[in-house]
Amino acid sequence: MSLLETRTTSAMLYLDGVHVSFDGFHAINNLSLTLEPGEMRAIIGPNGAGKTTMMDIITGKTKPDKGEVVFDGTVDLTKLDETRIATLGIGRKFQKPTVFESQTIEDNLLLALNVDHRVRGTLFWRRSEPESKRIDRVLEIIKLGDARDRLAGSLSHGQKQWLEIGMLLAQDPKLLLVDEPVAGMTDVETHQTAELLKEINSHDKTVVVVEHDMTFVRELGVKVTCLHEGTVLAEGSIDDVSANERVVEVYLGR
């Protein structure tokens, strides 16, 4: 492709031949990955495999030295900054929950809505019917409807993670990037998180989940990509990837 052309694809996310180096160290090496619209993909791989850097490339935090990164068929993400990318419908959930602890659950979701903060701060602001509906729907999906008036700080670790996922959903993204959502969760919470992500994915959201917990990844029941040294080592069903000798050698067998 020439420098001026942007590829058009049917994919929601298309990475091809992506390279990133930090002071001469190749963190991402000829990385190619395609996610279809409505797909959920699990990304696994050992520490330092490049999983976080890949997410940073998609959100514009890190710019690739080389390669194509195309969102929603036509949008060249390499040309856009982080702020602009966030407005395109790409939501990212970092590993640690960052909810507003002294606000209620409902207010956390309201804060996440794309309402002008200056307008919302006035005495006369009333939430619109569509906003109320959206919040009710998100509360239903994250199963915190009964707790809507509780302070977020009183939630369990797992519930905080769900609330933060809900805050992303309130913004109605096309693509959700979720980094190690079940770290520190109980087995029950881990199972409920798998159910939650499957539910979100069933509503046409494309989802990328980075996770080390293989029980959780198995429960998601989606295609798995194993990264190693900044590139794709193996891709396929959890059974195929788990049986791959190289994957066992560099990751699962350790």
Ligand SMILES: Nc1ncnc2c1ncn2[C@@H]1O[C@H](COP(=O)(O)OP(=O)(O)OP(=O)(O)O)[C@@H](O)[C@H]1O
């Ligand atoms: N800003 C940076 N400067 C220098 N090296 C970096 C930088 N960011 C990442 N790296 C290196 O790039 C490699 C990939 O890191 P990355 O954090 O993407 O891996 P990861 O797969 O997310 O690992 P983990 O599972 O531990 O989170 C690592 O060797 C890391 O030390």
